[in-house]
Amino acid sequence: ALASVDPQRAAEYAQRLQVPDYAHLDPEELENGTIPKYAHMVKRGADGDAQKDQQAKKKKKRKPKYPKNYDPANPGPAPDPERWLPKRERTEFKKKMRKKDKNLARGPQGSMVVDEKALRKTGPSTAQVELSSDAAS
Numbered sequence: 001a002l003a004s005v006d007p008q009r010a011a012e013y014a015q016r017l018q019v020p021d022y023a024h025l026d027p028e029e030l031e032n033g034t035i036p037k038y039a040h041m042v043k044r045g046a047d048g049d050a051q052k053d054q055q056a057k058k059k060k061k062r063k064p065k066y067p068k069n070y071d072p073a074n075p076g077p078a079p080d081p082e083r084w085l086p087k088r089e090r091t092e093f094k095k096k097m098r099k100k101d102k103n104l105a106r107g108p109q110g111s112m113v114v115d116e117k118a119l120r121k122t123g124p125s126t127a128q129v130e131l132s133s134d135a136a137s
């Protein structure tokens with residue numbers, strides 16, 4: 001920061017800095033040497049067996065949390081597997097609709113279900129009774 005404002009003072013600070021000495025390192029030796037692989041190194045125990053260390057660090061299996069008033073020994077009936085389907089695609093709903101369709105499809109078009117007793121009048125039939133001549137005139 002001082003180099004642009006006060007170069008003399010910046011030079012003073014630069015001389016005070018301790019730069020490490022690399023004279024003892026040979027660049028040719030470093031280029032030709034092998035690169036150490038620290039990522040693949042594993043800490044080993046006193047007996048030198050890495051697999052035992054990994055087995056000892058296995059996570060503890062947690063107990064499952066159940067809903068309130070749920071008995072895992074007696075779970076009861078399994079939930080309906082079709083509960084995620086839309087209602088019109090479920091088998092139970094289709095069965096109910098077929099029963100309704102059977103009752104509606106009987107008879108001619110536009111007819112309604114009517115009770116036969118309500119249609120009949122009470123009393124004797126007049127279909128075969130002759131009309132008197134007095135009533136005709």
